[in-house]
Amino acid sequence: MKARFAINPFYKIAGFKSFLIALPFVALTIYLAQVTGTHQLGLLKFRLAKDSDFTIFMAEVLINWVLLTGFFYLSGILLSKSNIRLIDILGTTLLSRLPLIIVPTIRLLLPFRSFINQSWQLSFITTLYIASITWVIVLLYNAYRLSVNLKGSSLYFSFIVSFLLAEVFSQIIITLYL
Amino acid sequence: MNKKLPLICPSCENQLKVKQLHCTKCETEVSGLFELPMISQLNSKEQLFIIDFVKASGSLKLMAQKLKLSYPTVRNRLDDIIEKLNNIV
Numbered sequence: 609m610k611a612r613f614a615i616n617p618f619y620k621i622a623g624f625k626s627f628l629i630a631l632p633f634v635a636l637t638i639y640l641a642q643v644t645g646t647h648q649l650g651l652l653k654f655r656l657a658k659d660s661d662f663t664i665f666m667a668e669v670l671i672n673w674v675l676l677t678g679f680f681y682l683s684g685i686l687l688s689k690s691n692i693r694l695i696d697i698l699g700t701t702l703l704s705r706l707p708l709i710i711v712p713t714i715r716l717l718l719p720f721r722s723f724i725n726q727s728w729q730l731s732f733i734t735t736l737y738i739a740s741i742t743w744v745i746v747l748l749y750n751a752y753r754l755s756v757n758l759k760g761s762s763l764y765f766s767f768i769v770s771f772l773l774a775e776v777f778s779q780i781i782i783t784l785y786l
Numbered sequence: 787m788n789k790k791l792p793l794i795c796p797s798c799e800n801q802l803k804v805k806q807l808h809c810t811k812c813e814t815e816v817s818g819l820f821e822l823p824m825i826s827q828l829n830s831k832e833q834l835f836i837i838d839f840v841k842a843s844g845s846l847k848l849m850a851q852k853l854k855l856s857y858p859t860v861r862n863r864l865d866d867i868i869e870k871l872n873n874i875v
Contacts, residue, residue, distance in 0.1 A: 754856070
């Protein structure tokens, strides 16, 4: 039951409730990202660099979240027969980002605050990031599936396309403008 | 003991129909060939959902609160039942 809830809490929590629960955690993630210099270029790419404004870290999260929500909502409108609500997609996609707090939190620890390339710390952080991103993607898939009520090939295909489009556009916008 | 109304033929998996009805008060029997009501062609969970939905005055929000589920979960269940009913017609 707990394992199920960890990968799909949305059968119980969605909409504005999920938005309210996620907001402080995402705010904390952004703060920790700034303190530790953990940049998020989309979801699949991260970069370690300090000396950036808090607004840069906030913009990185906002850009990806808004784009992902937008593409998910568009897919839902085009493909779903259900009456989907934007607040469900907004809340559940935000809640899906919770595992992203793991890497900035670990980077608070002394061995991971600064390190050189090809060090065991970098390998550990990268592995941890891959694990947390996998968890995020599973959560996003369940958030999408529940919020737009799609099944079968239209679900898989639209999720992959929406996710990749959000990812590409996020990385382009963040790289060009931030 | 709660008995479930069989809906599908165990032999050929076709939809079952009603052939005989019996009055337990006056022992009258009615024979013919009748379609099962649409609602009874849903499974027991789906029928309970519809009953709860009517009792909640058609409010998905109330249903979600009562079942302790999220709104889209309840909405999706309703949409699945609607699709099933559309396929029955």
